[in-house]
Amino acid sequence: MTMHIQLDRITKRYGRLIANDEVSLVVEAGTVHAIVGENGAGKSTLMNTLYGLVKPDSGTISINDEPVSFHGPRDAIARGIGMVHQHFMLVPSLSVADNVIIGSAPKRRGLIDRRRAREIVARVSEEYGLHIEPDPLVRDLPVGAQQRVEILKALHRGADVLILDEPTAVLTPPEAVELGRVIRQLTSVGKAVLFISHKLKEVMAVSDEITVMRRGRVTGHFAAAETDERELARTMVGRDVLTSVVKDASEPGDVRLDVRDLEAKDDRGQMAVRGVTIELRAGNITGIAGVEGNGQTELIECLAGLRPAESGSIELAQTDITRSTPRRRRDLGIGHIPEDRLKRGLAPNLSIEDNLVSTTYRQKRFTRFGVVRTAAVREEATAMIERFGIAGRPDQAIAALSGGNMQKVVVARELGGDPAVVLIAQPTRGVDVGAIENIHREIVALRDRGSAVLLVSAELDEVMSLSDDLYVMYDGQLVARLDPATADANEVGMHMAGISAVAEPELPAGGGGA
Structure with a gap:
């Protein structure tokens, strides 16, 4: 099916925060359309709206000029839209084939037809050049292969439009190159790909069209062949950026x-x-x-x-x-910025200020007679938030931040105190x-x-x-x-x-x- 998707004046508010402010976008079959912007620019909210995870306050979504309303991902999937999240939605203890057929398993005499499931994986994998075997357990696969399992699952469910949310954030350089090959294969057979990314070099390499967002609004739309990284960065941030x-x-x-x-x-x-x-x-x-x-x-x-x-x-x-x-x-x-910010670097249920002083709160400037000096902690956190550009309040919970802002908190804590190593x-x-x-x-x-x-x-x-x-x-x-x-x-x-x-x-x- 040839897909033409139009998002018209999509608006989504969370209290006083306007996550999407009358955002319009057109996605054509056979193209890669990149959505770029700073952390908190509204990219993921917009894509979650298209996938049925978020209901907009106003605006319309049309598929082939027909207005649609999604009440959840199941509705979006039924209309040919698939999404691969940054954090994969796979069951590690199950095989590739079992993960692919979850929710749509072929049956034989009332039982799952595993032979048919393996055939499905082999066929779809070969058709789109995904190079995935059906039998290995997902937990035994490298990250790049796990991502291809997610793509295969979406294609098996009939996706004609594939949303990739920060797809290279967890990939090695060779895996990112392989993903680019897969994307080109998908578009060559008429699929559309929405590519959300911070990495401008990769955006320029894989995209046909690029939409830039800042603070919930569209600030620019470019044909990839007619722009460059410097212009994209300037449109994203609102100033010239050293790349x-x-x-x-x-x-x-x-x-x-x-x-x-x-x-x-x-x-x-x-x-x-x-x-x-x-x-x-x-x-x-x-x-x-x-x-x-x-x-x-x-x-x-x-x-x-x-x-x-x-x-x-x-x-x-x-x-x-x-x-x-x-x-x-x-x-x-010794300071340490770990590779997994959630597992090793942060206490998600605590505030930004608590996380920023979590390794130094015992110092005299923050604690006196065993009691934490909240004013000193707040002053330190406010300075770090400004210095490192963290989008949040000192008392805001880490769990409410975007992944990029979580990373800024870790970096601010570990670099702000001038460690010896x-x-x-x-x-x-x-x-x-x-x-x-x-x-x-x-x-x-x-x-x-x-x-x-x-x-x-x-x-x-x-x-x-x-x-x-x-x-x-x-x-x-x-x-x-x-x-x-x-x-x-x-x-x-x-x-x-x-x-x-x-x-x-x-x-x-x-x-x-x-």
């Missing part, structure tokens, strides 16, 4: 964190960090590139004290902290372009004030542009040390794929410049 990192060459100082022959296991008991030796120096950003799942997560968690070291040593300013608790490491000056994992995941500029600027400023920074990022451009020294991690080992000023993405990618010879890199004699 590249600006920094002077580093001036490395003394070794702050000395890691020798470190080994650590993953949650399955398998060795994930194997013989890692690395030095972090004051005034220097040390980056680690690599496909996720090659030990970066376990390395950061081990250094932060969240995962035990099986062997090797960790010294902070010549003090052995190999067996120290996370609290002890914090007290000694900061361990940073995926600092800009799910964050808009204006906030990315600010976070990058804060990381560089922290380095310039003398902190030692370890940066792990799945964004190759990010880790290459921020780092003064660059390592590549593969299969739990540091397999290469490169100069980010002269290395190119292809060279780094070869090491990330394990194609180059695996050899322990020599320790830097004195850091490196950018």
Whole structure:
């Protein structure tokens, strides 16, 4: 079925907040239409309206010039609209085939016809080039494959329009490239794709049409072939935005964190960090590139004290902290931005201000005679909210924030206190372009004030542009040390794929410049 969808003057209010303010949009079959904007711009509200999760206060939705009214996702699915959420709606303990047929299982003699279910998965997977086998359990699949299962499920239900909400936020660079291939395959057979993203480079690469939103309103509409990242960023934020990192060459100082022959296991008991030796120096950003799942997560968690070291040593300013608790490491000056902000970084039911001081509330400026000084906490939170551009009030619950603003709270807490060493994992995941500029600027400023920074990022451009020294991690080992000023993405990618010879890199004699 050829689809033509029109959203006309959609408005949605939550109290005094206008999430969507007379938003209009046209989606054509066979095209990729990107929706971009800062956190809280109204993108997800608009897409949730189209998918039946949100009922607009006013405005109309038309499919092929016929007005429709959705009372829930079931109505939207019945009209050919599917949605893949940023956090997947899959059952990890079930197989791919079982997940795909949930709610529409083929039956035989009153029982689920599993042979028919496997045939459905194989047929749809082959038809759209999804490369998904029906039998593996979802929990055993990499994230990119899980996302393709979600897409396959939507296509099986008859989706002619597919909404992808921040689809690359959880993907590695190779998985993002594979998603681009899948999207092109879908549009080549007449499907329409709505692509919600903060990543302007990816938006430019996959989109035909681009709509920009700011503060609930449409501020621009562009043909992808007639615009560029700079114009999109300016339309999103309302000002010129630096899309590249600006920094002077580093001036490395003394070794702050000395890691020798470190080994650590993953949650399955398998060795994930194997013989890692690395030095972090004051005034220097040390980056680690690599496909996720090659030990970066376990390395950061081990250094932060969240995962035990099986062997090797960790010294902070010549003090052995190999067996120290996370609290002890914090007290000694180690900050940590975890890759999973909800699991490791935040208390969602507490307020912004409580989260911002959750690691420092014992300090005298916040606590006196065992009683928290609420005025001092509020003053600190207000300053951090302004400095890091957090869209929220100090007393607002973290759970009410967008994912990007949650990330800003974590970054503000961990960078705001000038730690001696900061361990940073995926600092800009799910964050808009204006906030990315600010976070990058804060990381560089922290380095310039003398902190030692370890940066792990799945964004190759990010880790290459921020780092003064660059390592590549593969299969739990540091397999290469490169100069980010002269290395190119292809060279780094070869090491990330394990194609180059695996050899322990020599320790830097004195850091490196950018």
